[in-house]
């Protein structure tokens with residue numbers, strides 16, 4: 001079976017004008033099997049976000065290949081990358097980035113409508129997903145009317161709206177206090193396990209990382225097993 005995500009020889013630098021070139025990724029390789037959950041642990045500035053953005057087709061590498069479900073994405077144009085991002089990849093950020101003027105359910109309906117799903121089916125899926133993370137009573141609340149943990153759980157549901165095969169999360173509980181971070185993280189893990197997605201989750205929290213199938217570190221712009 002194809003890997004859910006495969007990175008081969010990824011290089012990335014930021015060119016701020018000589019002599020200020022920063023090399024962040026320097027031949028990073030990764031193979032993530034379907035259903036596998038891996039943690040990405042590295043100090044601040046090591047390049048976790050850069051790697052996740054490249055894997056999530058939000059940014060392009062200077063060199064190397066990105067394969068999603070066995071399909072090479074590196075050379076593809078914007079339309080194909082956008083479609084792959086919408087259908088096959090879910091992304092969770094440290095801050096929820098929910099649309100403030102829409103309710104929790106609407107935030108999960110919208111990406112489905114963008115993908116051509118029937119509105120009734122989209123609404124039913126939003127209700128189902130929010131129910132699974134214990135938010136059936138928050139369907140029609142706007143983000144400002146929810147707690148930080150509730151907002152982040154809604155953001156997880158939005159990432160899963162179009163049933164992607166790969167979830168990428170950039171410190172998904174980094175913005176929450178330690179107590180709610182733990183329970184919200186548990187919710188994310190349960191949701192990923194239930195759906196059988198592969199997931200790559202950047203976190204500073206070693207205890208949370210230890211609950212994944214595998215923990216990866218970044219060392220000199222490469223990924224290494226711990």
Ligand SMILES: Nc1ncnc2c1ncn2[C@@H]1O[C@H](COP(=O)(O)OP(=O)(O)OP(=O)(O)O)[C@@H](O)[C@H]1O
Pocket residue numbers: 014015016022024042043044045046047048049050051
């Ligand atoms: N757009 C950019 N332009 C220039 N430099 C950048 C840019 N984005 C990131 N960098 C630099 O690249 C390096 C890696 O950044 P990145 O955000 O990937 O690290 P990180 O491991 O995710 O850090 P954190 O844990 O603090 O979020 C940092 O030194 C950062 O300053």
